[in-house]
Amino acid sequence: MITSSANGKVKQVMNLIKKAKARNESGLFVAEGLRIFKEIPRDQIDSIFVSESFLKEEERKHLIDGMKYEVLTDEVFQVMSDTKTPQGILALVKQHAYIPEDLIRVPGPAFLMILENIQDPGNLGTIIRAGEGAGITGVLMNSTTADIYNPKVIRSTMGSVFRVPFAYTDDLTASILQLKKKGIKLYAAHLDGRNNYEKEDYTVDTGFLIGNEANGLTEDTAGLADAYIKIPMMGSVESLNAAVAASVLMFETARQRRG
Template sequence: MIYNISSDENPMIKHIKQLARRKYRLEYGEYMVEGVRIIRDGLENNSSIKSIVFSERLYNTSGGEGLLQDLLEKNIKIYQVPESIFLKLSDTQNPQGIIGIFSCKAYDLDAILNCEKSLFLILDRIQDPGNLGTIIRSADAAGFDAVLLTKGCVDLYNLKTIRSTMGSIFHFPIIHVGKTKDVIQHLKAETIKIVSTSLETNKYYDEVDYKGRTAFVIGNEGHGVLKEVLDLSDELVKIPMKGKAESLNAAIAASIMMYEAVRQRRNQKI
Protein backbone atom coordinates (compact mmCIF):
# COMPACT_ATOMS: atom_id res chain seq x y z
CA MET A 1 0.00 0.00 0.00
CA ILE A 2 1.18 3.51 -0.83
CA TYR A 3 0.59 6.33 1.66
CA ASN A 4 0.56 9.95 0.52
CA ILE A 5 2.44 12.67 2.38
CA SER A 6 1.79 16.29 1.46
CA SER A 7 3.58 18.21 4.22
CA ASP A 8 7.25 18.39 5.13
CA GLU A 9 6.09 18.59 8.76
CA ASN A 10 5.08 14.93 8.56
CA PRO A 11 6.96 12.79 11.14
CA MET A 12 8.35 10.49 8.42
CA ILE A 13 9.84 13.45 6.53
CA LYS A 14 11.36 14.80 9.73
CA HIS A 15 12.80 11.37 10.47
CA ILE A 16 14.48 11.12 7.06
CA LYS A 17 15.97 14.59 7.51
CA GLN A 18 17.40 13.46 10.85
CA LEU A 19 19.06 10.46 9.20
CA ALA A 20 21.23 12.85 7.19
CA ARG A 21 23.18 13.28 10.46
CA ARG A 22 25.43 10.62 11.95
CA LYS A 23 24.11 11.27 15.46
CA TYR A 24 20.62 10.11 14.51
CA ARG A 25 21.81 7.20 12.38
CA LEU A 26 23.54 5.86 15.47
CA GLU A 27 20.55 6.60 17.70
CA TYR A 28 18.00 4.87 15.47
CA GLY A 29 20.22 2.17 13.99
CA GLU A 30 19.04 3.20 10.53
CA TYR A 31 20.51 4.79 7.44
CA MET A 32 19.30 6.31 4.20
CA VAL A 33 19.98 5.02 0.67
CA GLU A 34 19.09 6.82 -2.54
CA GLY A 35 18.70 5.52 -6.08
CA VAL A 36 17.06 2.68 -8.00
CA ARG A 37 20.06 0.41 -8.47
CA ILE A 38 21.33 0.43 -4.90
CA ILE A 39 17.86 -0.03 -3.40
CA ARG A 40 17.36 -2.92 -5.82
CA ASP A 41 20.65 -4.39 -4.54
CA GLY A 42 19.42 -4.08 -0.97
CA LEU A 43 16.13 -5.76 -1.84
CA GLU A 44 17.83 -8.66 -3.62
CA ASN A 45 20.23 -9.17 -0.70
CA ASN A 46 17.33 -9.42 1.75
CA SER A 47 18.46 -6.34 3.65
CA SER A 48 16.05 -4.93 6.21
CA ILE A 49 14.19 -2.13 4.42
CA LYS A 50 12.12 -0.18 6.94
CA SER A 51 10.38 2.19 4.54
CA ILE A 52 10.50 3.83 1.11
CA VAL A 53 9.80 7.41 0.05
CA PHE A 54 9.36 8.25 -3.62
CA SER A 55 8.14 11.00 -5.93
CA GLU A 56 6.49 11.05 -9.36
CA ARG A 57 9.97 11.27 -10.88
CA LEU A 58 10.49 7.56 -10.12
CA TYR A 59 8.05 6.57 -12.88
CA ASN A 60 10.34 8.26 -15.43
CA THR A 61 13.49 6.56 -14.11
CA SER A 62 14.71 3.37 -15.78
CA GLY A 63 13.74 0.40 -13.63
CA GLY A 64 11.86 2.61 -11.20
CA GLU A 65 8.33 1.34 -11.72
CA GLY A 66 9.44 -2.30 -11.59
CA LEU A 67 11.33 -1.69 -8.35
CA LEU A 68 8.29 -0.01 -6.82
CA GLN A 69 6.12 -3.00 -7.70
CA ASP A 70 8.61 -5.44 -6.16
CA LEU A 71 8.75 -3.34 -2.99
CA LEU A 72 4.96 -3.34 -2.77
CA GLU A 73 4.95 -7.14 -2.94
CA LYS A 74 7.26 -7.22 0.11
CA ASN A 75 4.73 -5.29 2.21
CA ILE A 76 7.23 -2.52 2.92
CA LYS A 77 5.81 0.82 4.05
CA ILE A 78 5.88 3.13 1.03
CA TYR A 79 5.20 6.86 1.01
CA GLN A 80 4.69 9.10 -2.01
CA VAL A 81 5.63 12.76 -1.66
CA PRO A 82 5.47 15.83 -3.92
CA GLU A 83 8.58 16.58 -5.93
CA SER A 84 9.21 19.72 -3.86
CA ILE A 85 9.49 17.69 -0.66
CA PHE A 86 11.57 14.94 -2.26
CA LEU A 87 14.16 17.44 -3.48
CA LYS A 88 14.63 18.64 0.11
CA LEU A 89 15.46 15.06 1.14
CA SER A 90 17.66 14.13 -1.82
CA ASP A 91 21.46 14.19 -1.64
CA THR A 92 22.15 13.82 -5.38
CA GLN A 93 22.38 16.31 -8.24
CA ASN A 94 20.14 14.20 -10.46
CA PRO A 95 17.65 12.43 -8.16
CA GLN A 96 15.96 9.26 -9.39
CA GLY A 97 12.94 9.79 -7.18
CA ILE A 98 13.40 7.11 -4.52
CA ILE A 99 14.91 6.93 -1.02
CA GLY A 100 15.04 3.86 1.20
CA ILE A 101 15.46 3.61 4.97
CA PHE A 102 17.47 0.53 5.98
CA SER A 103 18.32 -1.02 9.34
CA CYS A 104 22.01 -1.16 10.23
CA LYS A 105 23.37 -4.71 10.22
CA ALA A 106 25.63 -6.05 12.99
CA TYR A 107 28.25 -8.81 12.60
CA ASP A 108 30.04 -10.87 15.24
CA LEU A 109 33.82 -10.58 14.81
CA ASP A 110 34.61 -13.66 16.90
CA ALA A 111 32.29 -15.79 14.77
CA ILE A 112 34.04 -14.61 11.60
CA LEU A 113 37.46 -15.30 13.14
CA ASN A 114 36.67 -19.01 13.15
CA CYS A 115 37.60 -19.29 9.47
CA GLU A 116 40.88 -21.26 9.18
CA LYS A 117 42.29 -19.16 6.32
CA SER A 118 40.93 -15.76 7.35
CA LEU A 119 41.74 -12.57 5.47
CA PHE A 120 40.89 -9.24 7.06
CA LEU A 121 41.39 -5.59 6.26
CA ILE A 122 41.84 -3.16 9.17
CA LEU A 123 41.25 0.49 8.31
CA ASP A 124 43.13 2.88 10.59
CA ARG A 125 41.30 6.26 10.65
CA ILE A 126 40.36 6.36 6.94
CA GLN A 127 38.72 9.74 6.37
CA ASP A 128 37.44 9.92 2.80
CA PRO A 129 33.95 8.43 2.22
CA GLY A 130 34.77 7.51 -1.37
CA ASN A 131 37.93 5.70 -0.28
CA LEU A 132 36.05 3.76 2.38
CA GLY A 133 33.32 2.66 0.00
CA THR A 134 35.78 1.65 -2.72
CA ILE A 135 37.91 -0.33 -0.24
CA ILE A 136 34.83 -2.22 0.96
CA ARG A 137 33.85 -3.01 -2.63
CA SER A 138 37.38 -4.25 -3.40
CA ALA A 139 37.53 -6.37 -0.24
CA ASP A 140 34.23 -7.97 -1.20
CA ALA A 141 35.48 -8.66 -4.73
CA ALA A 142 38.75 -10.13 -3.41
CA GLY A 143 36.92 -12.56 -1.14
CA PHE A 144 38.10 -11.13 2.18
CA ASP A 145 36.22 -12.16 5.30
CA ALA A 146 35.57 -8.67 6.68
CA VAL A 147 36.63 -5.04 6.80
CA LEU A 148 37.27 -3.76 10.32
CA LEU A 149 36.64 -0.06 10.93
CA THR A 150 38.61 1.45 13.79
CA LYS A 151 37.76 4.48 15.88
CA GLY A 152 38.27 7.65 13.83
CA CYS A 153 37.16 6.23 10.47
CA VAL A 154 34.64 8.17 8.42
CA ASP A 155 31.01 7.16 8.95
CA LEU A 156 30.14 3.93 7.14
CA TYR A 157 26.62 5.22 6.47
CA ASN A 158 27.68 8.44 4.79
CA LEU A 159 25.72 8.53 1.51
CA LYS A 160 28.90 8.83 -0.57
CA THR A 161 30.38 5.81 1.20
CA ILE A 162 27.23 3.79 0.57
CA ARG A 163 27.18 4.68 -3.13
CA SER A 164 30.88 3.81 -3.47
CA THR A 165 30.34 0.30 -2.08
CA MET A 166 28.14 -0.45 -5.12
CA GLY A 167 25.90 -2.70 -3.04
CA SER A 168 28.58 -4.53 -1.03
CA ILE A 169 27.32 -2.83 2.13
CA PHE A 170 24.23 -5.06 2.03
CA HIS A 171 26.01 -8.43 2.25
CA PHE A 172 29.69 -7.99 3.09
CA PRO A 173 30.77 -8.01 6.78
CA ILE A 174 31.88 -4.56 7.96
CA ILE A 175 32.57 -4.34 11.68
CA HIS A 176 33.23 -1.37 13.98
CA VAL A 177 36.00 -2.46 16.34
CA GLY A 178 37.12 0.52 18.44
CA LYS A 179 40.81 1.41 18.79
CA THR A 180 43.21 0.03 16.18
CA LYS A 181 45.68 -1.11 18.84
CA ASP A 182 43.03 -3.10 20.70
CA VAL A 183 41.73 -4.98 17.66
CA ILE A 184 45.26 -5.84 16.55
CA GLN A 185 46.04 -7.34 19.95
CA HIS A 186 42.80 -9.32 19.71
CA LEU A 187 43.67 -10.66 16.25
CA LYS A 188 47.24 -11.50 17.26
CA ALA A 189 45.85 -13.56 20.13
CA GLU A 190 43.97 -15.52 17.46
CA THR A 191 47.27 -16.19 15.60
CA ILE A 192 46.46 -13.81 12.77
CA LYS A 193 49.48 -12.20 11.11
CA ILE A 194 49.34 -8.39 11.11
CA VAL A 195 50.79 -6.71 8.02
CA SER A 196 50.95 -2.91 7.96
CA THR A 197 51.86 -0.56 5.16
CA SER A 198 54.79 1.73 5.91
CA LEU A 199 57.33 3.79 4.01
CA GLU A 200 59.89 3.04 6.75
CA THR A 201 60.75 -0.45 5.54
CA ASN A 202 62.83 -2.09 2.83
CA LYS A 203 60.42 -5.00 2.35
CA TYR A 204 57.99 -4.95 -0.55
CA TYR A 205 54.40 -6.13 -0.28
CA ASP A 206 54.95 -9.14 -2.58
CA GLU A 207 57.84 -10.50 -0.49
CA VAL A 208 55.63 -11.69 2.38
CA ASP A 209 53.63 -14.92 2.62
CA TYR A 210 49.87 -14.29 2.92
CA LYS A 211 48.68 -17.88 2.61
CA GLY A 212 47.97 -18.13 6.34
CA ARG A 213 45.56 -16.09 8.46
CA THR A 214 46.36 -12.46 7.70
CA ALA A 215 45.10 -8.96 8.43
CA PHE A 216 46.30 -5.97 6.44
CA VAL A 217 46.35 -2.52 8.06
CA ILE A 218 45.73 0.48 5.80
CA GLY A 219 46.45 3.83 7.41
CA ASN A 220 44.99 7.31 7.36
CA GLU A 221 45.31 9.10 4.00
CA GLY A 222 47.45 11.91 5.38
CA HIS A 223 49.38 10.32 8.23
CA GLY A 224 49.57 6.61 7.49
CA VAL A 225 49.43 3.88 10.13
CA LEU A 226 49.89 4.89 13.78
CA LYS A 227 53.37 4.20 15.20
CA GLU A 228 51.96 2.13 18.06
CA VAL A 229 50.24 -0.03 15.44
CA LEU A 230 53.43 -0.38 13.40
CA ASP A 231 55.21 -1.53 16.55
CA LEU A 232 52.62 -4.28 17.05
CA SER A 233 52.72 -5.47 13.44
CA ASP A 234 54.34 -8.75 12.40
CA GLU A 235 55.37 -7.37 9.02
CA LEU A 236 55.87 -3.89 7.57
CA VAL A 237 55.66 -3.63 3.80
CA LYS A 238 55.56 -1.00 1.09
CA ILE A 239 54.44 -0.75 -2.51
CA PRO A 240 57.24 0.30 -4.90
CA MET A 241 56.94 3.84 -6.25
CA LYS A 242 58.84 4.14 -9.53
CA GLY A 243 57.51 7.47 -10.77
CA LYS A 244 57.43 10.95 -9.26
CA ALA A 245 54.20 10.49 -7.30
CA GLU A 246 54.86 10.43 -3.56
CA SER A 247 52.02 8.12 -2.59
CA LEU A 248 49.04 6.08 -3.72
CA ASN A 249 45.39 6.64 -2.95
CA ALA A 250 44.41 4.53 0.09
CA ALA A 251 41.83 2.56 -1.87
CA ILE A 252 44.35 1.74 -4.61
CA ALA A 253 46.99 0.69 -2.07
CA ALA A 254 44.49 -1.52 -0.23
CA SER A 255 43.41 -3.18 -3.48
CA ILE A 256 47.01 -3.93 -4.49
CA MET A 257 47.67 -5.54 -1.11
CA MET A 258 44.49 -7.58 -1.13
CA TYR A 259 44.98 -8.93 -4.61
CA GLU A 260 48.52 -10.04 -3.80
CA ALA A 261 46.94 -12.29 -1.16
CA VAL A 262 44.44 -13.48 -3.78
CA ARG A 263 47.28 -14.22 -6.22
CA GLN A 264 49.22 -16.23 -3.64
CA ARG A 265 46.15 -18.26 -2.68
CA ARG A 266 44.86 -18.82 -6.21
CA ASN A 267 45.86 -22.46 -6.42
CA GLN A 268 45.03 -23.27 -2.81
CA LYS A 269 41.80 -24.82 -1.59
CA ILE A 270 40.74 -22.21 0.97
Protein backbone atom coordinates in the same frame (compact mmCIF):
# COMPACT_ATOMS: atom_id res chain seq x y z
CA MET B 1 1.07 11.63 -0.80
CA ILE B 2 3.63 13.74 1.03
CA THR B 3 3.56 17.27 -0.35
CA SER B 4 5.62 19.21 2.19
CA SER B 5 9.26 19.04 3.24
CA ALA B 6 8.04 19.87 6.75
CA ASN B 7 6.50 16.39 6.98
CA GLY B 8 7.88 14.42 9.93
CA LYS B 9 8.99 11.46 7.83
CA VAL B 10 10.86 13.72 5.43
CA LYS B 11 12.57 15.43 8.35
CA GLN B 12 13.57 12.02 9.74
CA VAL B 13 15.20 11.03 6.45
CA MET B 14 17.08 14.32 6.19
CA ASN B 15 18.28 13.94 9.78
CA LEU B 16 19.55 10.42 9.08
CA ILE B 17 21.39 11.68 6.01
CA LYS B 18 23.15 14.46 7.90
CA LYS B 19 23.80 13.11 11.39
CA ALA B 20 25.69 10.02 12.52
CA LYS B 21 24.11 10.43 15.96
CA ALA B 22 20.63 10.07 14.48
CA ARG B 23 21.72 6.96 12.61
CA ASN B 24 23.25 5.45 15.74
CA GLU B 25 20.22 6.17 17.91
CA SER B 26 17.66 4.88 15.41
CA GLY B 27 19.63 1.91 14.10
CA LEU B 28 18.70 3.03 10.57
CA PHE B 29 20.54 4.45 7.59
CA VAL B 30 19.62 5.85 4.19
CA ALA B 31 20.21 3.99 0.91
CA GLU B 32 19.27 6.02 -2.16
CA GLY B 33 19.12 5.15 -5.83
CA LEU B 34 18.09 2.29 -8.10
CA ARG B 35 21.35 0.33 -8.01
CA ILE B 36 21.68 0.31 -4.24
CA PHE B 37 17.97 -0.39 -3.70
CA LYS B 38 18.23 -3.59 -5.74
CA GLU B 39 21.04 -4.77 -3.46
CA ILE B 40 19.26 -4.30 -0.12
CA PRO B 41 18.24 -7.56 1.59
CA ARG B 42 14.47 -7.26 1.83
CA ASP B 43 14.36 -8.16 5.53
CA GLN B 44 16.55 -5.14 6.29
CA ILE B 45 14.21 -2.58 4.69
CA ASP B 46 12.40 -0.41 7.22
CA SER B 47 10.56 1.96 4.86
CA ILE B 48 10.56 3.10 1.23
CA PHE B 49 10.07 6.53 -0.32
CA VAL B 50 9.44 7.14 -4.03
CA SER B 51 8.71 10.18 -6.15
CA GLU B 52 5.64 10.71 -8.33
CA SER B 53 7.81 10.45 -11.43
CA PHE B 54 9.26 7.13 -10.30
CA LEU B 55 5.80 5.55 -10.30
CA LYS B 56 5.16 6.65 -13.88
CA GLU B 57 7.89 4.35 -15.21
CA GLU B 58 6.65 0.77 -15.27
CA GLU B 59 10.11 -0.83 -15.48
CA ARG B 60 11.01 0.92 -12.22
CA LYS B 61 7.68 0.57 -10.46
CA HIS B 62 7.90 -3.24 -10.55
CA LEU B 63 10.83 -3.03 -8.10
CA ILE B 64 8.42 -2.20 -5.29
CA ASP B 65 5.51 -4.46 -6.27
CA GLY B 66 3.92 -5.89 -3.15
CA MET B 67 5.85 -3.55 -0.86
CA LYS B 68 4.60 -0.64 1.24
CA TYR B 69 5.95 2.76 0.29
CA GLU B 70 5.41 6.49 0.70
CA VAL B 71 4.91 8.68 -2.36
CA LEU B 72 6.39 12.20 -2.43
CA THR B 73 5.99 14.99 -4.93
CA ASP B 74 9.05 15.38 -7.12
CA GLU B 75 9.81 18.71 -5.44
CA VAL B 76 9.76 17.26 -1.93
CA PHE B 77 11.83 14.24 -2.98
CA GLN B 78 14.40 16.61 -4.47
CA VAL B 79 14.62 18.52 -1.18
CA MET B 80 14.95 15.29 0.83
CA SER B 81 17.50 13.65 -1.47
CA ASP B 82 21.24 13.65 -0.84
CA THR B 83 22.08 13.46 -4.56
CA LYS B 84 22.16 16.10 -7.29
CA THR B 85 20.05 14.05 -9.69
CA PRO B 86 17.71 11.86 -7.61
CA GLN B 87 16.46 8.64 -9.18
CA GLY B 88 13.24 8.80 -7.22
CA ILE B 89 13.70 5.93 -4.78
CA LEU B 90 15.13 5.87 -1.28
CA ALA B 91 14.95 3.38 1.58
CA LEU B 92 15.56 3.47 5.29
CA VAL B 93 17.51 0.34 6.12
CA LYS B 94 18.11 -1.47 9.40
CA GLN B 95 21.73 -1.52 10.45
CA HIS B 96 23.32 -4.96 10.70
CA ALA B 97 25.29 -5.61 13.86
CA TYR B 98 28.61 -7.47 13.66
CA ILE B 99 31.25 -8.07 16.30
CA PRO B 100 34.99 -8.42 15.57
CA GLU B 101 34.82 -12.21 16.04
CA ASP B 102 32.39 -12.45 13.12
CA LEU B 103 35.15 -11.32 10.76
CA ILE B 104 37.23 -14.45 11.29
CA ARG B 105 34.50 -17.06 11.72
CA VAL B 106 34.84 -18.11 8.13
CA PRO B 107 35.79 -21.20 6.17
CA GLY B 108 39.35 -21.01 4.96
CA PRO B 109 42.00 -18.48 5.97
CA ALA B 110 40.95 -15.09 7.31
CA PHE B 111 41.57 -12.05 5.10
CA LEU B 112 41.05 -8.77 6.96
CA MET B 113 41.42 -5.08 6.30
CA ILE B 114 42.14 -3.16 9.51
CA LEU B 115 41.52 0.56 9.14
CA GLU B 116 42.80 3.32 11.39
CA ASN B 117 41.38 6.86 11.12
CA ILE B 118 40.23 6.60 7.49
CA GLN B 119 38.30 9.85 7.06
CA ASP B 120 37.18 10.07 3.46
CA PRO B 121 33.82 8.35 2.86
CA GLY B 122 34.81 7.57 -0.73
CA ASN B 123 37.97 5.80 0.40
CA LEU B 124 36.08 3.71 2.95
CA GLY B 125 33.42 2.76 0.44
CA THR B 126 36.02 1.90 -2.19
CA ILE B 127 37.93 -0.35 0.21
CA ILE B 128 34.74 -2.25 1.03
CA ARG B 129 33.71 -2.59 -2.61
CA ALA B 130 37.19 -3.62 -3.80
CA GLY B 131 37.44 -5.89 -0.77
CA GLU B 132 34.38 -7.85 -1.78
CA GLY B 133 35.89 -8.28 -5.24
CA ALA B 134 39.15 -9.53 -3.74
CA GLY B 135 37.44 -11.88 -1.29
CA ILE B 136 38.14 -10.27 2.07
CA THR B 137 36.44 -11.85 5.08
CA GLY B 138 35.88 -8.56 6.90
CA VAL B 139 36.81 -4.99 7.77
CA LEU B 140 37.80 -3.90 11.27
CA MET B 141 37.81 -0.14 12.00
CA ASN B 142 38.70 2.04 14.93
CA SER B 143 35.99 4.33 16.26
CA THR B 144 37.42 7.44 14.59
CA THR B 145 37.20 5.96 11.11
CA ALA B 146 34.41 7.45 8.98
CA ASP B 147 30.86 6.25 9.66
CA ILE B 148 30.17 3.34 7.35
CA TYR B 149 26.49 4.36 7.28
CA ASN B 150 27.25 7.80 5.88
CA PRO B 151 25.23 8.01 2.62
CA LYS B 152 28.40 8.76 0.64
CA VAL B 153 30.00 5.55 1.93
CA ILE B 154 26.87 3.55 1.19
CA ARG B 155 26.75 4.81 -2.40
CA SER B 156 30.43 4.17 -3.06
CA THR B 157 30.19 0.55 -1.85
CA MET B 158 27.70 -0.11 -4.67
CA GLY B 159 25.96 -2.70 -2.49
CA SER B 160 29.03 -4.43 -1.03
CA VAL B 161 28.18 -3.00 2.39
CA PHE B 162 25.35 -5.56 2.54
CA ARG B 163 27.70 -8.49 1.98
CA VAL B 164 31.06 -7.67 3.59
CA PRO B 165 31.19 -8.14 7.39
CA PHE B 166 32.54 -5.12 9.27
CA ALA B 167 32.94 -4.00 12.87
CA TYR B 168 34.11 -0.98 14.83
CA THR B 169 36.29 -1.20 17.92
CA ASP B 170 36.81 1.34 20.68
CA ASP B 171 40.24 -0.17 21.41
CA LEU B 172 42.06 -0.94 18.17
CA THR B 173 45.24 -2.05 19.93
CA ALA B 174 43.40 -4.63 22.04
CA SER B 175 41.49 -5.89 19.00
CA ILE B 176 44.69 -6.24 16.98
CA LEU B 177 46.38 -8.15 19.79
CA GLN B 178 43.42 -10.53 19.87
CA LEU B 179 43.81 -11.15 16.15
CA LYS B 180 47.51 -11.85 16.61
CA LYS B 181 46.69 -14.37 19.37
CA LYS B 182 44.49 -16.19 16.88
CA GLY B 183 47.44 -16.55 14.52
CA ILE B 184 46.55 -13.86 12.00
CA LYS B 185 49.69 -12.40 10.44
CA LEU B 186 49.50 -8.63 10.12
CA TYR B 187 51.18 -6.42 7.55
CA ALA B 188 51.60 -2.68 7.41
CA ALA B 189 52.39 -0.87 4.17
CA HIS B 190 55.29 1.32 5.25
CA LEU B 191 58.20 3.25 3.76
CA ASP B 192 60.49 1.17 5.96
CA GLY B 193 59.13 -2.07 4.51
CA ARG B 194 61.70 -4.84 4.23
CA ASN B 195 60.11 -6.60 1.27
CA ASN B 196 58.07 -5.47 -1.68
CA TYR B 197 54.46 -6.43 -1.03
CA GLU B 198 54.37 -9.29 -3.56
CA LYS B 199 57.22 -11.12 -1.81
CA GLU B 200 55.19 -12.12 1.24
CA ASP B 201 52.87 -15.11 1.64
CA TYR B 202 49.21 -14.11 2.05
CA THR B 203 47.71 -17.57 1.65
CA VAL B 204 47.59 -17.97 5.44
CA ASP B 205 45.40 -16.00 7.89
CA THR B 206 46.26 -12.42 6.92
CA GLY B 207 45.37 -8.85 7.86
CA PHE B 208 46.49 -5.51 6.42
CA LEU B 209 46.80 -2.33 8.49
CA ILE B 210 45.75 0.77 6.54
CA GLY B 211 46.13 4.25 8.01
CA ASN B 212 44.82 7.77 7.65
CA GLU B 213 44.94 9.39 4.21
CA ALA B 214 47.25 12.23 5.29
CA ASN B 215 49.24 10.74 8.14
CA GLY B 216 49.27 7.00 7.60
CA LEU B 217 49.27 4.61 10.54
CA THR B 218 50.11 5.85 14.01
CA GLU B 219 53.43 4.57 15.31
CA ASP B 220 51.72 2.47 17.96
CA THR B 221 49.49 0.70 15.48
CA ALA B 222 52.22 0.22 12.88
CA GLY B 223 54.38 -1.26 15.61
CA LEU B 224 51.87 -4.08 16.07
CA ALA B 225 52.44 -5.38 12.53
CA ASP B 226 54.37 -8.61 12.10
CA ALA B 227 56.07 -7.14 9.05
CA TYR B 228 56.34 -3.89 7.13
CA ILE B 229 55.88 -4.16 3.39
CA LYS B 230 56.34 -1.59 0.67
CA ILE B 231 54.66 -0.86 -2.63
CA PRO B 232 57.51 0.20 -4.93
CA MET B 233 56.99 3.48 -6.80
CA MET B 234 58.35 4.91 -10.01
CA GLY B 235 58.76 8.57 -10.84
CA SER B 236 58.42 11.07 -8.00
CA VAL B 237 55.44 9.40 -6.32
CA GLU B 238 56.08 8.58 -2.67
CA SER B 239 52.82 6.91 -1.69
CA LEU B 240 49.36 5.95 -2.89
CA ASN B 241 45.87 6.97 -1.85
CA ALA B 242 44.69 4.77 1.05
CA ALA B 243 42.01 3.03 -1.02
CA VAL B 244 44.40 2.44 -3.93
CA ALA B 245 47.11 1.02 -1.67
CA ALA B 246 44.56 -1.21 0.04
CA SER B 247 43.32 -2.45 -3.34
CA VAL B 248 46.84 -3.30 -4.50
CA LEU B 249 47.38 -5.44 -1.39
CA MET B 250 43.94 -7.06 -1.53
CA PHE B 251 44.23 -8.14 -5.12
CA GLU B 252 47.74 -9.48 -4.65
CA THR B 253 46.29 -11.63 -1.86
CA ALA B 254 43.47 -12.72 -4.16
CA ARG B 255 46.02 -13.61 -6.86
CA GLN B 256 48.06 -15.72 -4.48
CA ARG B 257 45.02 -17.53 -3.17
CA ARG B 258 43.80 -18.34 -6.66
CA GLY B 259 47.16 -19.97 -7.26
